[in-house]
Amino acid sequence: MKLPSNPWLRTAYARLWVRAKSIYGEPLWVAVNIGFPFFTSFSLTMVYRAYGLNSFTGFAILGGVMISFWGNVLWSMASQFNWDKQVGLFEIYITSPAPISAILVGMSLGGILGTAPSAAMVALLGWAIFHPPINAVWPAVVSVFALTLASLYAMGMALSSLYLAYGREADSVNEALHEPVSLISGVYFPSTGGFSPFPLAVQAGASLIPLTLGMDALRRTLFFGQGFGEFYLDLELLALAVMGVALLFASSKALKFLENKGRRTGTIAVRQR
Amino acid sequence: MNRVDAEITVQVEGLRREFDSKEGKVTALDGVNLQVRKGEIFGVLGPNGAGKTTMIRILSTLLLPSSGKAGVMGFDVEKEPEKIRAVINMASGAERAGYDFISARGNLWFFSQLYGIPSEEAHRRINELSDMLGLQSYLDRKFYALSTGYKQRVTLVRAFINDPKVVFLDEPTIGLDVMTALSIREYILKQAKEYGRTILIATHNMAEVDAICNRVAIIDKGKILACDTPAALKRSLGAPSLVLEVSPPPPPGSLEPLIKLEGVKGYTASVDEERGLSRIQVVVDDDGSAQSVIDSVRKAGMTVVSNWRQQATLEEVFVALVGRGFREREHEASQ
Amino acid sequence: MSSLRAMVASVRVGWYREFNWTNPLVGFILRTVGPLASVIAASTVYYVGSINNIPPSFSPSLLAFILIGAALYAHVAAYSWVPTLAIAEGKWTYVFPQVYISPHSSLPYLTGRTLASFVTSTLTVIVSLILSFYILSSVFHTNIPFIVTPVSISLLFLAMVMNIFAALGLGLLLSAYALFATKFEWALPTYVAGLLMVFSEALFPVSALPHPVSDVANVLPFTEFMRASRQAMIYGDMYSYFSYLGLAILGGIIVLALGLLAFSYAENRARRLGVIDKKTA
Numbered sequence: 001m002k003l004p005s006n007p008w009l010r011t012a013y014a015r016l017w018v019r020a021k022s023i024y025g026e027p028l029w030v031a032v033n034i035g036f037p038f039f040t041s042f043s044l045t046m047v048y049r050a051y052g053l054n055s056f057t058g059f060a061i062l063g064g065v066m067i068s069f070w071g072n073v074l075w076s077m078a079s080q081f082n083w084d085k086q087v088g089l090f091e092i093y094i095t096s097p098a099p100i101s102a103i104l105v106g107m108s109l110g111g112i113l114g115t116a117p118s119a120a121m122v123a124l125l126g127w128a129i130f131h132p133p134i135n136a137v138w139p140a141v142v143s144v145f146a147l148t149l150a151s152l153y154a155m156g157m158a159l160s161s162l163y164l165a166y167g168r169e170a171d172s173v174n175e176a177l178h179e180p181v182s183l184i185s186g187v188y189f190p191s192t193g194g195f196s197p198f199p200l201a202v203q204a205g206a207s208l209i210p211l212t213l214g215m216d217a218l219r220r221t222l223f224f225g226q227g228f229g230e231f232y233l234d235l236e237l238l239a240l241a242v243m244g245v246a247l248l249f250a251s252s253k254a255l256k257f258l259e260n261k262g263r264r265t266g267t268i269a270v271r272q273r
Numbered sequence: 274m275n276r277v278d279a280e281i282t283v284q285v286e287g288l289r290r291e292f293d294s295k296e297g298k299v300t301a302l303d304g305v306n307l308q309v310r311k312g313e314i315f316g317v318l319g320p321n322g323a324g325k326t327t328m329i330r331i332l333s334t335l336l337l338p339s340s341g342k343a344g345v346m347g348f349d350v351e352k353e354p355e356k357i358r359a360v361i362n363m364a365s366g367a368e369r370a371g372y373d374f375i376s377a378r379g380n381l382w383f384f385s386q387l388y389g390i391p392s393e394e395a396h397r398r399i400n401e402l403s404d405m406l407g408l409q410s411y412l413d414r415k416f417y418a419l420s421t422g423y424k425q426r427v428t429l430v431r432a433f434i435n436d437p438k439v440v441f442l443d444e445p446t447i448g449l450d451v452m453t454a455l456s457i458r459e460y461i462l463k464q465a466k467e468y469g470r471t472i473l474i475a476t477h478n479m480a481e482v483d484a485i486c487n488r489v490a491i492i493d494k495g496k497i498l499a500c501d502t503p504a505a506l507k508r509s510l511g512a513p514s515l516v517l518e519v520s521p522p523p524p525p526g527s528l529e530p531l532i533k534l535e536g537v538k539g540y541t542a543s544v545d546e547e548r549g550l551s552r553i554q555v556v557v558d559d560d561g562s563a564q565s566v567i568d569s570v571r572k573a574g575m576t577v578v579s580n581w582r583q584q585a586t587l588e589e590v591f592v593a594l595v596g597r598g599f600r601e602r603e604h605e606a607s608q
Numbered sequence: 609m610s611s612l613r614a615m616v617a618s619v620r621v622g623w624y625r626e627f628n629w630t631n632p633l634v635g636f637i638l639r640t641v642g643p644l645a646s647v648i649a650a651s652t653v654y655y656v657g658s659i660n661n662i663p664p665s666f667s668p669s670l671l672a673f674i675l676i677g678a679a680l681y682a683h684v685a686a687y688s689w690v691p692t693l694a695i696a697e698g699k700w701t702y703v704f705p706q707v708y709i710s711p712h713s714s715l716p717y718l719t720g721r722t723l724a725s726f727v728t729s730t731l732t733v734i735v736s737l738i739l740s741f742y743i744l745s746s747v748f749h750t751n752i753p754f755i756v757t758p759v760s761i762s763l764l765f766l767a768m769v770m771n772i773f774a775a776l777g778l779g780l781l782l783s784a785y786a787l788f789a790t791k792f793e794w795a796l797p798t799y800v801a802g803l804l805m806v807f808s809e810a811l812f813p814v815s816a817l818p819h820p821v822s823d824v825a826n827v828l829p830f831t832e833f834m835r836a837s838r839q840a841m842i843y844g845d846m847y848s849y850f851s852y853l854g855l856a857i858l859g860g861i862i863v864l865a866l867g868l869l870a871f872s873y874a875e876n877r878a879r880r881l882g883v884i885d886k887k888t889a
Contacts, residue, residue, distance in 0.1 A: 007389035014386030022374040032795040039802025043811050044653050047674065050812035052665055053657030060653065088368030092431075095333045097359045098387035176638040179645035188649060189656040197655055197747055263337045266292055266330070373791075417791070 011102035012109070019076075019110025023117075033118035037068040041122055044188050045130050056189070058132030058223050061123065063188035066218070068119040069152060070182065070211060072111045074174045077156030080107060082163045085268075094268055100255050104160065108153035137227035144221050144233075147240045148214025154247035155210050161254035164262070185211035192216055193232075210243045282439050282471040283309035283332060287341035290327050290495075301327040303495035304341070309488075311438075312469045314461065316486035316503075318476060318587065320602045324495040325475035326365075329441045332473070333363045345439055359388075364432035366444035369424040373417035377408070377427045380416055381434060388435035395434070402430040405460050422453045429457060433464055439471045440464070446481060458485050479587040491591055493602065498594040503587060510538075510585040510593055515555045515563045519575040522551045527573045531555060532596055534569060536562025541588060541598025550578055556585070556593040614713045618720025622690070625721075626728050639728060643682040644736040650678040650811055651744055668750050672842045674811055675740060675752065680837055681810035683733040683768070684830060687725035688775040689797030691718040691783035696793050705885035714875065715868075718783060722776055730768060755844050763840035767833055767853055773860030774829035780867030784874035788883055809834045829859025 023029045041064020048056045084090040093103055126132070163173070182188070184206045190196050192203045192212060206212045217236040220226040226233050262268035288305040291298050302324045309315045317325045330336040331343050334354035342349065348356040371380040378399060385395035403409050406426045411419060419427065425445075432440055445461070446454035462485050464470050476482060482489050483503050490500040499506055522544060531540050536558035543552050553570070557563045567577055592598050626635065654674050658666035694717065698704025707717045745752050782800060786793040807814065807821070808830035814822045825831055836852035839845050878884050 005389075005391070010386050010389055014383045018372050018375055018379070018383050021379060022372060026374050026791075028792060032792050035795060035799040035802055039799070039805055042802075043805045044650065046806070046812050046816060047650065047653050048657045050816040051654060051658060051670060053654075053661050056657045056660075088365065088370035091335055091363075092370055092384065093387070094335060095358055095361065095363055096384075096387040096435075097355060097389070172635070172638055175642045179642045179649065183645040183649040183652070189653050195656055195660055197652060197659075199747070263335065266290075266327075266336050268335050 007097065008099055008102045011098040012106040015103050015106025016110040016113070017106075019107060020113045023114035029114070030117045030121070033068065033072075033115065034121050036071065037064045037118065038122050038125060040064060040067065041126060041188075042129075045126065045132075049130065055133055057130045058134060059190070059219065060188050061126030061130065061132055062215070062218060062222065063182075064122040064126060065119045066148075066211070066215060067182060067187055068115050068122060069112070069149060070187070071178065072115040073152050073156035073159075074178055076111050076114075077104075077107060077153060078159035079163050079171070079174055081160050085164075091268055094259060100259070101252050104157045104251065104255075108156065111153065111156075112149055132223075134222060135225040136222045137225060140221040140227040140233070141218065143228075144214065144217040144237065144240075147237060147244070148210065148218065151210035151214065151240045151244040151247065154244045154251065157251035158247045158254065161251055161258050164255070164258050181209065181211065185209050186215050187211070190216065190219060207239075210240055210247070213240050213243075280310050281308050282311045282346055283307075283315075283473060284344045285328070285332075285342070288328070288331065288338050288343050289340040290324075290331060290336065291339045300495050302331075302338075305492075305495070305497050307490055307497060307500060309471055309473060311471055312465055313487045314465045314472045314474065314485050316474050316476060316482040316489035317492055318479065318482050318489050318591070319492035320477055322603065323492045325477075325492060326443055327495075328492075329363065329443050329473065329475050333361060333441050334358060360438040361441065362432045362435055362437040363441040363443070364428045364445060366425065366428075366442075366447035366449075368428060369421070371416040371424065371427060374415060376413050376415055377419060377423075378412040380427065381412075381430055384431045385434045390435060398434055398436070399430065402433055405463065406430060406456060422449055425449060425453070426457070429460065433470075436468075437470065439473070441473050441475075443475045444478075445474060445476075446478065454481075461485060482587060489587070491587075491594060493591070493595050499590065506587065506590045507585040510556060510590060514583060514585055514589045515557050515566060515580065516583055517553045517555070517567065517570060517580045518545070518548075518550045518578045519553060519570055520550050520578055521575065523553070523570075523573065523575060527575075528553065530573075531566055531569055534562065534565045537566060539592035539594075539596040539598075541592050541601060551575075554589060554592070554598075556589045611713070611716045614710070615716035615720040615723075618717045619724045620720075622694075622721040622724025623728070626725065636728075636731070640732040640735050643679065643686070643729075643732050644739055646682050647675060647678040647736050647740045648743060651675050651740065655744075655748055666750075668753055669842065671744070671748070671750070672752050672754060673838060675737070675744065676838050676841055677810040677834055679733050679737050679740070680768075680834060681805055681808060682736070683729045684771065684775050684808075684833075685797075685801035685804060686729040686732075687722055688779045689782060689801065690722045690725040691776075691779040692786045692793060692797050694718055694721045695783050695786040696789075699885065702885070708884055715871070718780065719776065722779055723772075726772060726775075730765075733768075754841050756841075760840050760844070763849060764837055767836045767840060767849075767856065770853060770857050771829070771833040771860060773857065773864045774833065775860075777860065777863035777865070777867035780864075780871040784867075784870040787871075787874045787878040788881070804830055807831070827855075827859065829856045829863055832856035832859060 041060055044060040044063065045057045048054065048060055081090055084093070093100060184191060184202070186192065186196070186206070191198055191206050193216060196203055198206070213236045217233055217240070220230070220233050228234065259268070285305055285307050288302050289300070290302040291300050305324070305328065317328060319325050327336065331338050331350055332345055334350055334357050337351055344350065345357045346360050350357060372383070375383070381399045382392065382395050385398070390398070399412070400409070403412055406429060408423065408426045408430060411423050416424070416427070429445065432442065442461070446457050449457070458481065461472055461474070465472050474481070474486065486503060488500065488502050489506065491498045491506070523542065528540060528542060531537055538556040538558070540553055540555040545552055555566050557566060563582070567580060570577055588598055595602060626639070651671055651674050654671060655666060658664060695704050698707065708714050741752055741754060778800065782797055785796055804810065807817070807825040808828055809825070814825035814831060817825060832852045832855040836849050836856055839849035839852060
């Protein structure tokens with residue numbers, strides 16, 4: 001395949017290739033990545049089913065699919081530069097002419113490609129075991145899904161700058177972020193709208209997280225037969241698009257600021273181990 | 274920065290770098306001046322903590338100076354880092370940077386793309402450079418499966434993959450066996466001689482500097498103490514140094530009076546465990562000073578088992594400049 | 609004596625490893641928010657489903673069932689994987705080979721690290737239970753029927769301590785694999801934690817699972833531990849509590865014995881294959 005000559009595209013492709021190759025070159029990765037999302041999704045689907053709440057089983061399965069991506073955003077996007085710093089890769093990025101934004105976009109696309117098989121497995125297994133009731137408008141589902149992923153990974157890019165600034169023990173920060181964001185965003189149950197048990201203030205705060213809006217929009221299009229033209233769905237799509245762009249912009253600025261700060265304070269190449 | 278003299282590829286003027294620490298400000302570089310010419314292999318020699326890595330980090334645009342100027346290929350490190358990054362590369366002996374689940378070739382290809390090199394050209398360079406380092410048959414192994422020595426070779430191929438004009442190497446042979454270190458030095462020599470690259474090596478390995486460097490700057494506590502060819506530096510000591518083998522080992526502090534003797538520039542001591550003797554190397558001005566040293570050692574209660582004069586080494590040059598050997602200096606720094 | 613000393617030192621190291629990267633309060637808070645969110649999420653899943661069911665089927669007693677299970681499952685999952693972590697991390701940092709070559713130290717080291725983690729996860733589960741009780745009571749406007757007396761809390765604590773046998777046994781089984789593995793060994797505990805979630809009656813009765821899977825789940829020591837804990841905190845039947853506790857201890861001893869056997873075999877094999885100090889990818 002002839003690669004684009006544009007350095008930005010070339011860098012993004014190379015980083016995507018590394019990530020995808022790491023996963024597809026070791027098929028065991030798919031099995032590794034499926035564990036946590038599948039069992040959590042299975043357990044919560046069983047909660048719905050065991051207590052006679054069958055119509056909600058689809059929520060938990062969808063949650064399992066999206067948690068795969070959320071986990072990837074946290075562990076392989078947000079904290080990636082932290083790991084890279086520890087092994088000396090980050091300073092190679094900085095001292096090369098490659099734009100950091102290209103590396104981030106490559107990581108994101110590679111992450112999506114790499115997570116897709118395990119997410120698909122969770123969906124397939126969930127559907128095969130539980131046969132959740134589905135009432136989908138598929139073009140809207142696909143569009144919402146794509147936009148949700150774009151915003152989520154844009155958030156991952158923004159988080160990567162936070163981790164660079166406060167990088168010690170990124171895995172502890174990940175563990176602290178993973179479940180609370182899943183809770184507030186309503187990965188397994190609606191955390192906003194009529195079904196939500198949360199007070200309005202919490203719902204409003206939760207709506208600032210792309211995952212919240214994305215989950216709600218996915219449920220509307222997958223289980224409630226809503227398509228384009230529905231007011232709340234369109235509003236959520238617009239908000240996701242705006243968030244995605246804003247987060248991309250913020251991450252680019254933040255990383256540049258942190259790179260300069262790192263060069264001043266001498267912390268770009270500091271390894272924690 | 275003066276861009277007129279195209280032969281100077283690295284230029285440093287009054288370079289200063291301080292760090293904040295819990296103990297207060299630490300000065301890593303204290304007014305360093307140097308110039309490196311195109312095609313030179315330039316050594317920066319000093320003990321741990323002398324400022325070598327800090328200088329490399331500034332020149333490779335990882336770190337900003339606190340004051341002073343530094344430039345590579347006529348570009349300022351502070352104002353024009355992007356232009357510098359396009360023409361340099363760096364590698365640290367301590368790093369084993371790579372993606373574990375990708376092959377060595379895949380890793381090298383990836384790094385080549387960061388410099389915008391077309392894939393075909395990238396593979397050609399990977400093959401050529403790997404051939405020079407005996408890495409060819411390991412290229413398709415996953416990175417995690419390579420031994421330390423081969424990971425280091427991959428690192429060194431990466432350091433030249435973008436056909437850089439200037440390469441910064443920080444301890445490139447640290448932790449490697451003798452044969453591997455030798456092949457790496459040959460590789461570095463070839464890169465400079467055949468391709469005209471400027472190579473700056475930060476190291477505390479004197480044999481390495483002696484073997485391959487055109488010039489060397491001796492650095493200690495952030496200052497350049499001397500800068501010349503290795504041969505000229507050794508000749509500058511004049512008379513060969515004095516080596517004493519003594520028994521029993523000198524008690525702590527017992528060698529301090531040696532520095533105060535007239536004509537004595539400095540000393541370094543080591544222990545020969547096998548023979549149960551201590552070896553003291555003293556840099557002296559003349560035979561008279563040498564005799565004073567022998568008398569002083571005897572007075573301290575040690576028996577001089579043997580003594581002779583030998584040609585100066587770079588460590589003795591360092592000792593002459595600083596009064597202590599690398600080992601002693603690093604021990605002092607850790608107190 | 610040296611084994612005991614090694615274990616005590618390992619407890620200390622384990623404590624520092626968990627908290628020394630930041631001040632202890634921040635470290636503790638970060639360690640607690642995850643389990644707390646997980647407990648609230650599981651409880652909320654039930655609540656949202658049940659009040660929106662037709663007809664609504666919310667039961668405070670079932671909420672309490674899920675709350676206890678979610679908190680305790682997270683507690684067991686948190687410290688049972690520590691032996692694997694200690695080996696995987698220890699291979700990377702070269703600490704584990706050093707421990708291994710010192711006399712009788714690898715088991716005391718793994719046990720000590722596990723005990724340290726048991727203490728921290730016990731503290732976090734207590735805080736999670738208390739906070740989730742108050743948050744959920746307030747948000748769901750319901751009375752969660754917990755029995756909160758010195759006796760019930762002591763019985764809960766006793767059950768948690770007695771479960772160490774099973775958790776340590778499980779941890780050693782996993783770490784036996786970690787001795788050989790040069791990649792992905794850290795993923796196995798996530799699988800086991802997931803299996804625990806499904807098969808230990810953490811969120812739903814194992815009778816909801818199909819036969820013969822439910823039969824196996826019924827006799828796991830972790831299932832008995834959950835049941836004993838719920839007897840202590842929700843149902844208050846002392847006879848049932850001690851029956852379940854006895855079964856949990858018996859099962860725990862069996863799992864521990866299996867874990868020790870597996871670990872001993874794995875150590876021997878790993879030494880023959882030369883992988884004890886092989887770095888993980």
